[in-house]
Amino acid sequence: MCAYGEQDYRATCKFFGKNDAAAGTAVPEPVTEFPWTGSVFGLDDLEWLAARSRPLILAPVGPHNAGKTTFLAASYLGLCHGARVEQHRFAGSFTFGGWENLAGYMRYAPEGIGPQFPPHTANTAQRVPGLLHVALRRTDGRLVDALLADAPGEWFNKWATNVVHEDAEGARWTAEHADGFLFFVDSEELAGANRGVARDDLFKLAQRLAEHRDGRPVAVVWSKADVTVRPAIREQVEARLKQLFPDARAFPVTVRQPGPASDAARQYLDVVSWLLNYRSERLPFASLPVRRADNPFLAYRGVTA
Numbered sequence: 001m002c003a004y005g006e007q008d009y010r011a012t013c014k015f016f017g018k019n020d021a022a023a024g025t026a027v028p029e030p031v032t033e034f035p036w037t038g039s040v041f042g043l044d045d046l047e048w049l050a051a052r053s054r055p056l057i058l059a060p061v062g063p064h065n066a067g068k069t070t071f072l073a074a075s076y077l078g079l080c081h082g083a084r085v086e087q088h089r090f091a092g093s094f095t096f097g098g099w100e101n102l103a104g105y106m107r108y109a110p111e112g113i114g115p116q117f118p119p120h121t122a123n124t125a126q127r128v129p130g131l132l133h134v135a136l137r138r139t140d141g142r143l144v145d146a147l148l149a150d151a152p153g154e155w156f157n158k159w160a161t162n163v164v165h166e167d168a169e170g171a172r173w174t175a176e177h178a179d180g181f182l183f184f185v186d187s188e189e190l191a192g193a194n195r196g197v198a199r200d201d202l203f204k205l206a207q208r209l210a211e212h213r214d215g216r217p218v219a220v221v222w223s224k225a226d227v228t229v230r231p232a233i234r235e236q237v238e239a240r241l242k243q244l245f246p247d248a249r250a251f252p253v254t255v256r257q258p259g260p261a262s263d264a265a266r267q268y269l270d271v272v273s274w275l276l277n278y279r280s281e282r283l284p285f286a287s288l289p290v291r292r293a294d295n296p297f298l299a300y301r302g303v304t305a
């Protein structure tokens with residue numbers, strides 16, 4: 001109602017004005033420019049995220065088709081279902097769009113199309129893998145920014161055979177900056193006709209990672225665990241990985257897990273929990289390759305003595 005008591009105030013009150021948009025004079029200007037878009041992060045996005053905490057990078061390492069992206073999408077779907085990362089509570093994400101791009105394939109579509117797998121990760125010439133963000137709050141109240149790297153398997157194939165290969169730059173970045181690794185063992189490949197070659201390639205990649213891990217934790221992820229691997233091959237792989245990563249823990253995961261969805265989600269999130277808890281208990285943080293922010297507010301790191 002009009003404060004001056006005009007009945008037909010739209011027509012008669014001299015203080016009633018159309019807003020700029022209705023009057024056609026508005027200049028469309030964003031209220032605030034957000035520094036994130038919701039898509040997967042690249043190196044530039046790390047810069048402002050690193051202003052609030054040192055994000056932990058967890059990197060799946062494995063050949064093409066090993067189930068790395070499926071692992072990430074299934075973990076996110078688990079979080080959507082309310083599954084927990086042990087000793088942490090979900091506290092947000094800056095890359096919901098990126099997560100949804102992958103997880104959308106694994107949901108039931110309205111037309112009744114059943115869940116599918118996410119597409120293969122394109123082998124691009126990027127220097128850095130796509131980074132998917134999740135913020136978690138530890139039981140002691142501390143916030144942890146975790147970034148899960150979605151790299152194409154081809155990078156690691158190249159890196160395993162030639163560490164200085166020009167197409168392995170993204171793999172080198174990952175190996176240098178990750179805080180924990182998920183080493184993928186593809187059960188389907190080890191059960192297939194080419195299992196001998198698959199095993200040899202796996203050992204090559206494991207050897208390469210062992211040379212570069214420098215004390216960082218490695219979780220061995222037996223993906224596609226619904227496929228049975230012959231005991232002879234399984235034992236060879238287990239023995240070799242034990243030699244290369246004596247402190248690693250093995251985790252079987254499969255999207256075809258019977259039983260409640262929460263159990264299926266737990267197999268994935270248990271890997272993330274183990275890596276995060278391993279880091280926070282034993283290891284100091286390495287530095288991240290981010291440019292120091294020009295903005296003094298973002299560059300502030302607290303008062304040092």
Ligand SMILES: Nc1nc2c(ncn2[C@@H]2O[C@H](COP(=O)(O)OP(=O)(O)OP(=O)(O)O)[C@@H](O)[C@H]2O)c(=O)[nH]1
Pocket residue numbers: 062063064065066067068069070071117118119120121122151152153154188223224225226227253254255256
């Ligand atoms: N049986 C079975 N197959 C799976 C499972 N997870 C993934 N797959 C199959 O493995 C394929 C590859 O999975 P991705 O997650 O795309 O593999 P990736 O390691 O990300 O592959 P790149 O992006 O090419 O490096 C999928 O398209 C599925 O056919 C699983 O739990 N069980």
Ligand SMILES: [Mg+2]
Pocket residue numbers: 068069070119120121150151152153
């Ligand atoms: Mg992938």
